[in-house]
Amino acid sequence: MLRFIREAKKGYIEVAFNGSLGSILLDTQFSVPAKGVTAILGPPGCGKTTLARCIAGVQRLPNGFCAIDGEIWQDETTFRPTHLRHVAYVFRLPILSSHLSVRHTLLYNASKSEQTLIDFDGVVELLALAPLLERLPSDLSGAERQRLALGRALLGQPRLLLLDDPLIGLDRSAKCEILPFLERMRQTLRLPMIYFGHDIADIERFADYLVMMKDGAVTTAGPLNVIQSDAALARRGEAAVCLDTTVGGYDGRYGLIMLRLKAVRFLIPGVPLTPGAPLRLRIAADDVSIAREPRHASSILNVFPARIKASLPHGEAEVTLVLTLEAGRSGVPLLARVTRRSFDALRLSNGGQVFAEVARAVPLGLPSGCLQRLPHSQEHLRQLCPMREKHQQDPNRDR
Known part of the structure; x- marks a missing residue:
């Protein structure tokens, strides 16, 4: 069980629900910043929806605790009902009025709340709803219905x-x-969001913080890239770390984007982006090799001094290394997967200093307004929604 002190801290979301609701036993305690996106990750049936209903005030668990940005919603003496929590809840299958057009669905919610977060026009622009305004929900695709549900929720001006x-x-x-659109909401709105999901590939796109659940209990919580390098996720087959970088420039001669993260500098192929724009990179453990000495001639552009924090067995033939990049003492986490043969041949050990060679870093989406010029349509689509196929490698080659 995670240790948790029940106090309402300004700037944080504080949650503690312990007990049974029907057949679901919760032991969920965490504290995360009240900004950006916190993802609650766990397999189906682990209690995520029950936790969401408790935070929303739809279900009441005695002795529960919930505080948002210093404001107590529930403790031993207080229980605010849902309509007093200034919370919006978007369901898996949104319930929409069949007789109201998209426009009237949005206007109905907009008329009920003072506009402190975003107005009608802002929602239409943010979620690209203008072409849909006169249509009925029955005429919308699944993705369009979810965009409408998001817009309706935002016009309730939630906290x-x-x-x-x-x-x-x-x-x-x-x-x-x-x-x-979820990424755009995260970039544009000063609104804390909690996303409950089971697919880490989706969560990697937009989450800032990660809370992991199993069998009704919170097992760990923290910044996304820190939890990604925790043993529970680092052991999985498609282990990766997501890093939030800033565009520092562009090498037009070779078509390379220059990115900054603390003292670390990355070079990746791509189109020109506006300097200062944020860009999230996904670096898979399979795309990082290890060397004991820096190579004087190599095709790999991104090579960093690193220290091995942990080595985790991965099947019979491989080892996953949890690394910390030491360029300028940046402390940036990274994962690498090597064969046991390479691990032994290089005499690797926890605490050892090595060089991490990043062969591939995939940009996850492009923030709106960050393109300096429009790329070819196929390239634009690839960057906005990169495929997740496993990088093809010769299985007989040692890494």
Whole structure:
């Protein structure tokens, strides 16, 4: 069990729900910043929806605690009902009035709240709803219905937005359509969001903080890239770390974007981006090699001094290394997967200093307004919704 002190801290979301609701036993305690997106990750049936309903005030668990940005919603003596929590809840399958057009659905919610977060025109622009305004929900695709549900929720001017796995019923094409809008909401709105989901590949696109659940209990919580390098996720087959970088410039001669993260500098192929624009990179463990000495001649552009924090067995033939980059003492986390043969041949050990060679870093989406010029349409689509195929490698080659 995670240790938790029940206090309402300004700037934080504080949650502690312990007990039974029906057949669900909760032991959920965490504290995360009241900004950006916090993802609650766990398999179906682990209690995520029950936790969401407790935070929203739809269900009451005696002795529970919930405080948002210093404001107590529930403790031993207080229980605010849902309509007094200023919370919006977007369900997996949104319930929409069949007789109201998109425009009237949005206007109905906009008329009920003082506009402190975003107005009608802002929602229409943010979620690209203008072409849909005169249509009925029955005429919308699954992704379009979710965009409408998001817009309706935002016009309620919430202090907290709960998203209960809104992508679970969508196919890959529909997910690719809606993910950029979730990213845009995160970049544009000063609104804390809690996203409940089971697919880490979706969560990697937009989450800032990650809370992991199993069998009704919170097992760990923290910044996304820190939890990604925790043993529970680092052991998985497609282990990766997501890093939030800033565009520092562009090498037009070679078509390379220059990115900054603390003292670390990355070079990746791409189109020119506005300097200062944020860009999230996904670096898979399979795309990082290890060397004991710096190579004087190599095709790999991104090579960093690093220290091995942990070595985790991965099947019979491989080892996953949890690394900390030491360029300028940046402390940036990274994962690498090597064969046991290479691990032994290089005499690697925990605490040892090595060089991490990043062969590939995939940009996850492009923030709106960051393009200096429009790329070829196929390249633009690839960058907005990169494919997640495993990098093809010769299985007989040691890394």
